[in-house]
Amino acid sequence: MSKISLLGTGLNxxxxxxxxxxxxxxxxxxxxxxxxxxxxxxITNEKQVMSVISQSPANFLVHMAxxxxxxxxxxxxxxxxxxxxxxxxxxxxNLVKACEATGKHLIYLSTAxxxxxxxxxxxxxxxxxNPIEWYGQTKAMAEEIVQKSSLNWTILRIDMPFRNDRFExxxxxxRVIEGIKSGKLYPQFGxxxxxxxxINDFVKIIDFIIRHNMTGLFHASSGxxxxxxxxxxxxxxxxxxxxxxxxxxxAKYLETxxxxxxxxxxxxxxxxxxxxxxxxxxxxxxVKETILxx
Numbered sequence: 001m002s003k004i005s006l007l008g009t010g011l012n013x014x015x016x017x018x019x020x021x022x023x024x025x026x027x028x029x030x031x032x033x034x035x036x037x038x039x040x041x042x043i044t045n046e047k048q049v050m051s052v053i054s055q056s057p058a059n060f061l062v063h064m065a066x067x068x069x070x071x072x073x074x075x076x077x078x079x080x081x082x083x084x085x086x087x088x089x090x091x092x093x094n095l096v097k098a099c100e101a102t103g104k105h106l107i108y109l110s111t112a113x114x115x116x117x118x119x120x121x122x123x124x125x126x127x128x129x130n131p132i133e134w135y136g137q138t139k140a141m142a143e144e145i146v147q148k149s150s151l152n153w154t155i156l157r158i159d160m161p162f163r164n165d166r167f168e169x170x171x172x173x174x175r176v177i178e179g180i181k182s183g184k185l186y187p188q189f190g191x192x193x194x195x196x197x198x199i200n201d202f203v204k205i206i207d208f209i210i211r212h213n214m215t216g217l218f219h220a221s222s223g224x225x226x227x228x229x230x231x232x233x234x235x236x237x238x239x240x241x242x243x244x245x246x247x248x249x250x251a252k253y254l255e256t257x258x259x260x261x262x263x264x265x266x267x268x269x270x271x272x273x274x275x276x277x278x279x280x281x282x283x284x285x286x287v288k289e290t291i292l293x294x
Contacts, residue, residue: 003028005057006210007104009043009095010064014169015109015161019062019203026207030056033065043091053098060210063095064109066139073135074259088138089145096149105152107209112159112195112221114140117262122195122225124268125157125217132260147217154209156202156220159265163199164289172196173290176232180243187248188228195266196231197221198286204278214275223269224283231283238287 004027010016011031020029032041032052041048043065053061067073067084076082092108099106113136114129131137146153162173170178173196179185197220205220226234229247236243254261273280281289 004210005059006030007032007053007056007058007061008064009033009062009091010066010109013064014163014167014171015199015202016062016064017167018163018199019064019206022200022203023207030058043094044086046094046097049094050098050101053095053104054102056102056104058104060105060107061095061099062107062109062206062210063092065091066109068135070113070133070135071259073138074133077134084134085138088135089141092142093145096145096151100149100151103151105154105213105215106146106149107154107156107206108142108146110143110155110157111136111139112157112219112265112267113262114143114157115262115265117264119264122223122266122268123219123264125219125271132262136262152213152215154215155217156205156209157218157267158197158202159195159221159267161197161199161202162286164286165291166293171199172231173235173287176235177239177241177290177292180232180236180241180245183243185232185243185245187246188232189250189253190227190229190247191263192228192250192261193225193264193266194228194231195221195223195225196283196286198281198283200286200289201280205272205276208276208278212275218272219267219269220272221267221269222280222283222286223267223273225264225266226283234284235287235290238284239290239292 006027067087073084116130162171
C-alpha cells in the first residue's frame with residue numbers, strides 16, 4: 001500500500017519525531033522546518049510557507065512546531081516581535097492562510113496552558129480559555145486564528161507530554177529521572193495538579209484524526225490528574241530508583257517567584273475517548289514502559 005503524503009511542522013521535535021518513527025510505514029512525511037537540509041522553511045515567512053504548501057499533494061498538515069519555553073516566553077511578555085509570538089502566532093497564521101488557499105485540513109497541537117488553572121476539576125473543551133502567561137496567551141491567540149478560519153481544522157490540547165524513551169529535549173518524566181539519578185531532585189509540588197500526556201499514545205490519536213477526518217476541538221491527554229509529588233513517587237517506585245522523593249509547595253514557591261503558574265492543567269478527555277478505536281494506556285502502565293539508560 002502506498003504511503004499517504006503528510007505535511008508537518010515540528011517533526012524533529014519531542015512529539016513529532018515519535019510520530020514519524022511510529023508511522024513511517026504509513027505516511028510520507030514532509031517537514032516544514034528551518035533545519036530541513038533539502039528545503040528549509042521558516043514558518044514565520046508567509047511567502048515560503050505558501051510556496052511549499054501550494055506544491056504539496058498532501059491533504060493534511062499537522063502543526064506541532066511551537067515556542068514552548070514557558071519561562072522564556074514570560075520574559076517576552078507582550079513582545080509582538082519576540083520569537084514566542086512570531087512562531088506561535090504569526091507562524092500559525094501563515095499556515096492557516098496557506099491551508100485555506102489550498103484546501104488542506106490543519107491539525108493544530110495546543111496546550112492546557114490556555115487555561116488559568118483556577119478550576120479544581122479537569123478542564124472541558126467547553127471551558128473558556130483564560131491564559132495567565134505569555135506562552136498560553138500566544139497559543140490561545142493561535143487557536144482563535146485556527147477556529148475563525150474557513151478551513152477544516154482540528155485542535156488537540158495536551159498537557160506535560162512524555163515518552164518512554166530518552167530524547168534530546170527532556171520531557172516531564174525524564175526530568176524527574178535525571179533529577180533522581182543526579183541526587184538533586186528538588187521537592188515536588190503536592191499542591192499542583194496536571195494531566196500528563198503519554199506521547200506514545202498521543203501520536204496514535206493524531207493518526208486517528210487523520211484516518212477519520214475528524215474536525216473540532218479535543219482534549220487529548222491521558223485524562224488523568226496527578227500532582228508533581230505523586231507522579232515523581234510513581235516514577236521512583238515503578239523504576240526502582242531508590243530515591244527519597246520530598247514534597248514541596250507551589251503556594252510557597254509563588255511567594256518568592258513572580259512568574260504566573262497555573263495550579264491545575266488537567267484535561268477531561270471524555271469527548272475524544274468516546275470516539276477512539278484503541279484504548280490509551282494508564283499513566284502507571286506508561287511509566288512501566290520507560291526505557292532506562294546507564
